[in-house]
Amino acid sequence: xxxxxxxRPKPGQIPDSPGVYKFRDEHRRVIYxxxxxxxxxxxxxxxxxxxxxxxxxxxxxxxxxxxxxxxxATEVEALQLEYSWIKEFDPRFNVKYRDDKSYPYLAVTLxxxxxxxxxxxxxxxxxxxxxxxxxxxxxxxxxxxxxLRVFPVRTCSAGVFKNATRTGRPCLxxxxxxxxxxxxxxxxxxEHRELADDFCDFMAGRTGTYIRRLEKDMMAxxxxxxxxxxxxxxxDVEALKRAMEQSAVVLADATDADLIAVAEDELExxxxxxxxxxxxxxxxxxxxxxxxxxxxxxxxxxHALQQLYGEETGDSVPKEVLVxxxxxxxxxxxxxxxxxxxxxxSLRIPQRGDKKDLMVTVQRNAQQALGLHKTKRASDLTTRxxxxxxxxxxxxxxxxPLRIECFDISHLQGDDVVASMVVFEDGLAxxxxxxxxxxxxxxxxxxxxxxxxxxxxxxxxYLQEKERTGEWEESPAPSGAVPAPETVAGDGxxxxxxxxxxxxxxxxxxxxxxxxxxxxxxxxxxAAKRALDELGIDDIAVCGLAKRLEEVWLPDDDDxxxxxxxxxxxxxxxxxxxxxxxxxxxxxxxKRAKRIRSSPLDAVSGLGETRKQALIKHFGSVxxxxxxTIDEICEVPGIGRRTAESVxxxxxxxxxxxxxxxxxxxxxIEEDDGGSxx
Numbered sequence: 001x002x003x004x005x006x007x008r009p010k011p012g013q014i015p016d017s018p019g020v021y022k023f024r025d026e027h028r029r030v031i032y033x034x035x036x037x038x039x040x041x042x043x044x045x046x047x048x049x050x051x052x053x054x055x056x057x058x059x060x061x062x063x064x065x066x067x068x069x070x071x072x073a074t075e076v077e078a079l080q081l082e083y084s085w086i087k088e089f090d091p092r093f094n095v096k097y098r099d100d101k102s103y104p105y106l107a108v109t110l111x112x113x114x115x116x117x118x119x120x121x122x123x124x125x126x127x128x129x130x131x132x133x134x135x136x137x138x139x140x141x142x143x144x145x146x147x148l149r150v151f152p153v154r155t156c157s158a159g160v161f162k163n164a165t166r167t168g169r170p171c172l173x174x175x176x177x178x179x180x181x182x183x184x185x186x187x188x189x190x191e192h193r194e195l196a197d198d199f200c201d202f203m204a205g206r207t208g209t210y211i212r213r214l215e216k217d218m219m220a221x222x223x224x225x226x227x228x229x230x231x232x233x234x235x236d237v238e239a240l241k242r243a244m245e246q247s248a249v250v251l252a253d254a255t256d257a258d259l260i261a262v263a264e265d266e267l268e269x270x271x272x273x274x275x276x277x278x279x280x281x282x283x284x285x286x287x288x289x290x291x292x293x294x295x296x297x298x299x300x301x302x303h304a305l306q307q308l309y310g311e312e313t314g315d316s317v318p319k320e321v322l323v324x325x326x327x328x329x330x331x332x333x334x335x336x337x338x339x340x341x342x343x344x345x346s347l348r349i350p351q352r353g354d355k356k357d358l359m360v361t362v363q364r365n366a367q368q369a370l371g372l373h374k375t376k377r378a379s380d381l382t383t384r385x386x387x388x389x390x391x392x393x394x395x396x397x398x399x400x401p402l403r404i405e406c407f408d409i410s411h412l413q414g415d416d417v418v419a420s421m422v423v424f425e426d427g428l429a430x431x432x433x434x435x436x437x438x439x440x441x442x443x444x445x446x447x448x449x450x451x452x453x454x455x456x457x458x459x460x461x462y463l464q465e466k467e468r469t470g471e472w473e474e475s476p477a478p479s480g481a482v483p484a485p486e487t488v489a490g491d492g493x494x495x496x497x498x499x500x501x502x503x504x505x506x507x508x509x510x511x512x513x514x515x516x517x518x519x520x521x522x523x524x525x526x527a528a529k530r531a532l533d534e535l536g537i538d539d540i541a542v543c544g545l546a547k548r549l550e551e552v553w554l555p556d557d558d559d560x561x562x563x564x565x566x567x568x569x570x571x572x573x574x575x576x577x578x579x580x581x582x583x584x585x586x587x588x589x590x591k592r593a594k595r596i597r598s599s600p601l602d603a604v605s606g607l608g609e610t611r612k613q614a615l616i617k618h619f620g621s622v623x624x625x626x627x628x629t630i631d632e633i634c635e636v637p638g639i640g641r642r643t644a645e646s647v648x649x650x651x652x653x654x655x656x657x658x659x660x661x662x663x664x665x666x667x668x669i670e671e672d673d674g675g676s677x678x
Contacts, residue, residue, distance in 0.1 A: 002026070002062055002063065002064065002065050003062075004046065004047050004050070004061045004062065004064070005047065006065075007064070007065055007066045007067060008047045009043070009067065014039050014040040014043050014044075014069070015039055015040065015069075015071055016038050016039070016040045016041070017038070017039060017071045017072075018035075018036065018037055018038070018039070018071070018072055018073070018074060018075050018077070018078045019035070019036060019039045019069050019070055019071040019072050019078060020033065020034070020035045020036075020069065020070050020072065020078050020081045020082050020085060021033070021034055021035075021036070021039060021042070021043060021067060021068065021069040021070075022067070022068050022069070022085065022089075022091075023060065023061070023064035023066070023067050023091075023093075024064060024065060024066045024067070024068070025063055025064055025065055026065040030085070030089035030091050031060065031063060031064060031091050031092050031093050032060050032064070032091050032092075032093040032094060032293070033082055033085045033086050033089065033091050033094055034082065035075075035078040035079060035081070035082040036078070037075055037329065039069050039071070043067065043069070046061050046067075047061075050062070054294035055294075056093070056291070056292060056293055056294045057293070057294045059093075060093045060293065063093075074332070075329055075331075075332035076332050076335045076336045076339065078332075079306070079329075079332055079333065079336045080336060082306075083306045083310045086306075087310070092292070093292050093293050094292070094293060095269075095289050095290075095291065095292065095293055095295055095299070095300065095303045096289060104119050104120065104121050104132065104133065104134050104137045104140060105119070105120050105121070105124075105130045105131065105132040105133050105134070105140075105283075106119065106120075106130070106131040106132050106134065106140045106143070106144065106203065107119070107120035107128050107129065107130050107131075108128065108129040108131075108153070108196055108199060108200055109127070109128050110127055110128065110129050110193075110196065110200075111125075111126065111127025111128060113189055114154050114161070114182045114183075114189060114192050114193075115153065115154065115192070115193060115196035116153070116154050116155060116156070117144055117148075117153045117154070117155050117196075117199065118155060119137050119140050119141070123311075124311070129200050130316075131200075131203045131204075131282060131283075132275075132282065132283040133275070133283040133284070133285050134283060134284075145178075146239045147199065147202065147239065148173070148178040148179070149177070149178065149235065149236050149239045150202075150210070150214070150236045150239060151195050151196075151198055151199040151202065152173075152177065152178055152179050152180040152195065153179070153180070153192070153195050153196050153199050154179060154180070154182060154183075154192065155173065155179065156171055156173070156179070156183075161183050164181075164183035164184060165183045165184070168184055169184070170183055170184050170186075171183075174186070180192055180195060198210070204277065204278065211237060214233050214236055214237045215233075215237055217233050218230050218233035218234055218237065221233060255276060255278075255279055255319075255320060255355075256276065256277050256278065256318045256319050256320065257276045257318050257319065257320035257321065257322055257355070258273055258274070258275055258276070258308070258318050258320070258321050258322070259273065259274045259276065259322045259350075259355075259358060259359055259362045260272070260273050260301060260304055260305070260308075260321065260322065260323050260324070260362070261324055261359060261362040261363040261365070261366040262297055262300050262301060262304070262324055262325075262366060263363065263366035263367040263369070263370040264291070264297065264300065264370070265370070266291070267290065267291055268288065268289065268290055268291060268370065268373070268374065269288070269289050269291055269300050269370070270286060270287070270288045270289075270366050270367075270369040270370035270373060271286060271287045271288075271289075271300065271304045271366065272284070272285075272286045272362050272363075272365040272366040272369055273285050273286070273304075273308065273362075274358065274361075274362050274365075275318075276318075276358075277318075284365075286365070286366070286369045287304070287307070288369065288370070288373045289303075296325075297324060297325040298325045298326060298327050298328055299327075299328070301323045301324065301325055301326070301327055302327035302328065302333060305321070305323075305327070305333060305337070309337060309340055312340060313340050313341070313342070314341065314342060315341075317337055317340050317341035317345060318341075318345070319341075319343075319344075319345060319346060320345070320346045320348075321337065321345060321346070321347045321348075322348065322349070322350045322355060322359060323347065323348075323349060324349065324359070324363065325349065326347070326348075326349060327347075330347055333347060334346075334347045383427075383568055384426060384427030384428070384572070385400075385427075386568045386569075387427055387567075387568035387569045387571065387572040388400035388401060388402070388426075388427060388569070388572070389569075390563070390567055390568055390569030390570075391515070391569040391572065391573065393569075394552065394561050394563055394569060395515070395541060395543055395552070395554065395561070397514070397515070397541055399514070400514075401513070401514035401515035401541065402425060402426055402514060403423065403424070403425050403511065403512075403513040403514055403515075404423070404424045404425075404513055404514070404515045404516075404517060404576055405421055405422070405423050405424075405458075405513040405515075405516050405517070406421070406422050406424075406516075406517040406518070406519065406576040406577055406579070406580040407419060407420065407421050407451060407454055407455065407458075407516070407517070407518050407519065407528070407580060408420050408518075408519040408577070408580035408581050408583075408584040409439075409447045409450045409451060409454070409519070409520075409584065410581070410584035410585045410587070410588040411445060411588060412588065412592060415592070416588050416591045416592045417438075417439040417445070417450060417588075418436060418437060418438055418439065418584060418587050418588045418591060419436065419437040419439060419450060419451075419454040419584060420434070420435075420436050420437075420580050420581075420583040420584035420587060421434065421435040421436070421437070421454070421458060421580070422434050422576065422579045422580045422583055423513070424572075424575075424576050424579075427572060429579060434583055435458070436583065436584070436587045437454050437457065437458075438591075439453060439454070440453075441453045447520065447523075447524065448523045448524060448526075448527045449527070451518055451520065451524045451527045451528055451531075452527040452528070452530060452531045453531075455516070455518075455527070455528045455531035455532065456531040456534065456535065459512075459531070459532060459535050459537055459540075460535065462511075462512055463535060463537075512539075512540060513540060514540065514541065515540070515541045515542075515543065516528060516532075516540055516541070516542045516543075517542075517543055517544070517545060517573060517576055517577065517580075518542070518543075518544045518545075519544070519545065519547075519577050519580055519581060520544050520545075520546060521544055521546040521551070521553050521560075522544070522553050524544050525542055525543065525544035525553045525554065525555055526555060528542050528544075529542050529555040529556075542554075542555055543561075545573050545574070545577045546560070549562075550563075550565075550570065550574065552570075552573065600622060600650055600651055601615065601622070601647065601650065601651075603650050604643070604646050604647055604650045605646065606643065606646075607643065607646070607647065610638075611636075611638050611639060611643075614636055614637065614638060614639070615633070615636055615639065615647070618635075618636045622651070625647070625651065626651040626652075629648075630644045630645055630648050631644075633647055633648065
């Protein structure tokens with residue numbers, strides 16, 4: 001435990017200006033990021049008598065070994081820099097909200113020639129209009145199904161759209177009137193985009209115009225005795241009204257606002273957000289966090305605002321943000337929100353009326369979310385603790401394995417051999433720590449040798465990190481051990497390279513597991529243990545889980561350990577093994593697909609992706625391109641004679657490939673379809 005006085009800055013060294021500060025531990029990892037109107041006053045609070053500090057603050061300052069700061073011009077810049085650094089360094093003592101789910105959005109891809117309505121999750125994309133988030137994807141599909149009667153926008157995937165265009169036959173939605181069928185030319189691109197714009201306007205809350213227009217058309221059709229058309233328009237009006245009823249009016253003045261409520265106790269906090277657009281609740285989401293820093297409701301609200309709007313711009317930031325408590329510096333936060341929106345944003349506490357009543361509802365949701373989280377966590381924690389204890393007892397470990405790493409090998413008949421490493425901490429998957437490897441030490445299929453290579457590479461990196469940070473003290477190497485792990489250059493693995501400088505970011509392969517699990521039986525376990533022995537590592541347990549009878553194998557044991565089928569420990573090991581298998585086979589399939597998609601045109605120097613696509617589009621396939629003359633190749637826009645000659649030479653030197661086979665149907669895939677080219 002460090003003494004804060006050992007790294008306290010000298011008097012007068014800290015500027016009396018706005019800025020952002022970072023605390024680092026002895027290994028130069030950033031453990032806390034904060035901002036202040038006055039760096040001098042704020043940092044002085046951390047270096048007072050330890051007895052007067054909040055327990056969480058005391059833990060942070062005694063874990064830290066240094067502090068540094070960056071001066072900025074305004075408090076708004078400090079807010080933005082703090083958010084950027086928290087995202088970049090992932091400090092262990094900062095509040096970080098965890099989404100309790102990946103919320104689905106209703107998205108309209110306005111960046112495409114024929115915009116598509118679909119359900120989307122994950123990061124937002126440029127040129128796509130989003131509505132939501134929704135609690136469930138089925139709620140989006142119900143809404144879309146009702147609205148397609150009036151706004152028959154395309155909902156099909158790119159593959160379905162291209163197939164319909166090629167065959168000249170629309171899909172089922174085109175036949176039943178829930179798609180305008182732009183794929184077969186029933187509407188022009190301009191007419192289809194107008195439908196998509198109307199769809200977006202209705203979803204944005206401008207509903208009255210469309211309903212009044214449909215009712216007027218319905219009355220006119222009835223007067224002209226076009227009763228079938230009038231009935232269809234009547235059904236359209238009812239469909240739109242049902243879609244509107246799914247999000248009831250909560251604010252009568254058609255307000256656009258986000259309401260944020262916080263429920264907290266000494267250890268945890270839950271945040272609930274209601275997104276109100278046009279006076280209706282259009283989306284809801286929630287977050288939960290551990291209170292790892294000394295923070296009050298104002299601080300929790302500020303962190304929630306950063307997480308909620310840190311990546312948003314334009315209308316995604318509403319005109320009003322209603323909160324239970326104002327941040328420490330509300331003017332700076334309001335200005336930051338206004339900068340992101342591009343216009344003024346009102347940040348306030350609702351005092352009366354409908355908005356205060358709705359805030360009570362949001363607060364009730366936050367309290368329920370916190371209670372549900374604590375109940376589930378208590379149950380999960382008990383189960384995970386029992387599973388880890390059962391594993392420790394079965395394998396003869398001194399303590400429960402809080403960090404488990406599992407390795408699996410994947411290949412297809414010896415080709416594209418890859419490996420995966422998944423990490424479980426405290427019984428939960430830690431996906432940010434997952435790694436994948438390409439097997440490079442040899443060619444062909446040998447799972448045992450592959451496992452030896454992967455374990456060796458992973459733990460060489462661990463030893464390198466220990467040596468670099470000074471955690472590893474050199475001692476006499478055991479027999480057969482590698483004295484000093486050399487840096488492996490040019491690996492080429494996207495997840496297999498270390499950062500080259502002490503920048504405070506979490507390092508890959510820096511933390512050792514208490515237990516290594518390999519997917520396999522006695523041979524794979526022996527290979528993993530041999531790799532660790534060669535590196536002089538003797539404090540990490542190894543076991544293997546064989547698929548056939550779910551037996552647990554230990555090094556140097558002739559008989560496996562058989563856990564009861566109802567054992568929580570066996571269930572956890574199975575989850576770890578299955579996750580490693582999933583991660584490995586996903587990577588292996590991606591590599592195989594990339595190899596299959598390769599084209600002889602890839603060997604042509606200076607021929608980029610755009611011109612390759614132009615050649616394939618012009619001739620229809622590589623086979624037809626190979627039969628073309630140089631003059632015919634020159635007819636393609638952007639292809640000069642020298643490039644055409646290079647293309648002809650590259651294609652002439654290739655040997656005919658064996659026909660591709662669809663393994664699902666057994667049919668031969670013809671190259672003329674263009675399916676084997678990129």
